Amino acid sequence: MQALTNKAKLVDRRPMTMVERIYLWNILKGMLITLRHLFKRKATISYPEQTRTFSPVFRGLHVLNRDEEGRERCTACGLCALACPAEAITMEAAERQKGEEHLYREEKYAAKYEINMLRCIFCGLCEDACPKDAIYLSETFAPSNYSREGFIYTKNELLIPDLKTEPEKLAQAKGN
Amino acid sequence: MFVLALDWPMVLEKTILISVVIAVSLLIAMYETYAERKVAAFMQDRRGPNRAGPFGLFQPLADGLKLFMKEEIIPNSSNKLLFIAGPGLAMLTAMMTSAVIPWGGTFHLFGRSISLQIADINIGILYIFAVVSLGVYGIMIGGWASNNKFSLIASIRGASQMISYELAMGLSLIALLMLTGSLRLSVIVEQQMQGGWYVLYQPLGFLIFIICAFAECNRTPFDLPEAENELNFGYHQEYSSMKLGFYLFAEYINMFISSAVMATLYFGGYDIPFVNEASLSPNLAGILGVAALLFKIGFFIFVFMWVRWTIPRFRYDQLMRLGWKKMIPLALVNMLVTAVIVLLKQNNWHF
Secondary structure, three states: OOOOOOOOOOOOOOOOOHHHHHOHHHHHHHHHHHHHHHOOOOOOOOOOOOOOOOOOOOOOOEEEOEOOOOOEOOOOOOHHHHHOOOOOEEEEEEEOOOOOOOOEOOOEEEEEEEEEOOOOOOOOHHHHHOOOOOEEEOOOOOOOOOOOHHHEEOHHHHEOOOOOOOHHHHHHHHHO | OOHHHOOHHHHHHHHHHHHHHHHHHHHHHHHHHHHHHHHHHHHOOOOOOOOOOHHHOOHHHHHHHHHHHOOOOOOOOOOHHHHHHHHHHHHHHHHHHHHHOOOOOEEEEOOEEEEOOOOOOOOHHHHHHHHHHHHHHHHHHHHHHOOOHHHHHHHHHHHHHHHHHHHHHHHHHHHHHHHHOOOOHHHHHHHHHHOOOHHHHOHHHHHHHHHHHHHHOOOOOOOOOOOHHHHOOHHHOOOOHHHHHHHHHHHHHHHHHHHHHHHHHHOOOOOOOOOOHHHOOHHHHHHHHHHHHHHHHHHHHHHHHHHHOOOOOOOHHHHHHHHHHHHHHHHHHHHHHHHHHHHHHHOOOOO
16 A cells, blocks of 8 residues: 555564663653753643634634624524524514614614524534625634523624724724 | 750750751642642643742642542541551651751751751661651552552552562662661761762662662652552542542652652762862851752652653563562672672772
């Protein structure tokens, strides 16, 4: 069989030489290796203070986006729920009433929008399916929780803070 | 009044010295656990404990607190008296050895000369050996009283390992004693201050001694009594809470004491290398001597850890083969060669 890499090494079955059988010399060599590691740069990062940056294509926690005027973009068409292979998304639609034009961009909006983060596989198909650019996968991941109910994210958790009414919260969310 | 004839200042002085030595060995054992975790982490490119206090320095306190807070479990089928006596005995024997080690030279305070050795007995080395061989009782009693087959197997392994390696250790020491001509530890240190360190005269003896010390302390590569992956946790499997803590602590104190013994016997004790102590004022020399001894002990403790995080555990047959078929013959040869040289020297190098 042809080797895939050139890293394969034949097992050396020669009997041990005198130096190898005394064992101490080889222990000394091993100890020098560990001594060198003592001064090496540590691979660990101090996690909560330092975080590694995700790659730009990282698919993390979902956000429901707003348009430039701060109105919710989602029109509750249900395409994301249809696209979802894990069936993690449920929603209930409602009709926009008079006087709510500053809240919802379309005539129909999602009154209830839930994603079960325990079902979600973070494939990003909802993002692709959305015709209104309303749902995005951010660069954070779902924090831990004590109960299963805590992993069902509602509009409260998903909706991005409004730039006009809550600018500091938006900055905080972006800072993550 | 007969009672008043006692040298009361001496009693006071010794009491203080004993408390200090016990406190210091407990403190050092505490920070050995911290050092062990740090060394392990650094050798594996990690950071180690760094959350509790600056650089994680309060980690041992947190660990101790955790052990105290844990539930105390005594198995129903165990022998309760021995189950409790086991860790106590392990701790006791670990602490007792420190009595004969000269921790430093003589201080002159309040018009008295105070020796930093608790008991300067003329059978110092013999005493150390007697106490160290008692240490196996802690393991044996703990393992037997748990009424658990894994504990029992582990403790029997531990006992046979300690007995096997004590032989080689004793033989390597006999060669040293031929050179010193005395069992008194203070005399041995004095001799090394005059001449050279005994590691220069007895390199093979020292090598055998340090290997046997590893085995006596149940440290890797000889940590078969613990053998987490074969015997669950070895002889202290049934132990919880501070009783487990006592066993672990006793191991670290043993490490500290055997480092002290090695430093005393082979590396000049409180001798400061390349410095003539007589040229310094006696108290300053005393303090520097203690510092030198502690530095040597620290180095040996580091070697203990260094080896532990470098090499894997021996198989049991390998352990026994090394002990009986390699160490003991080597120690015997070392003893014979030393004896011949000592005899020749006494005879002014004539056959």
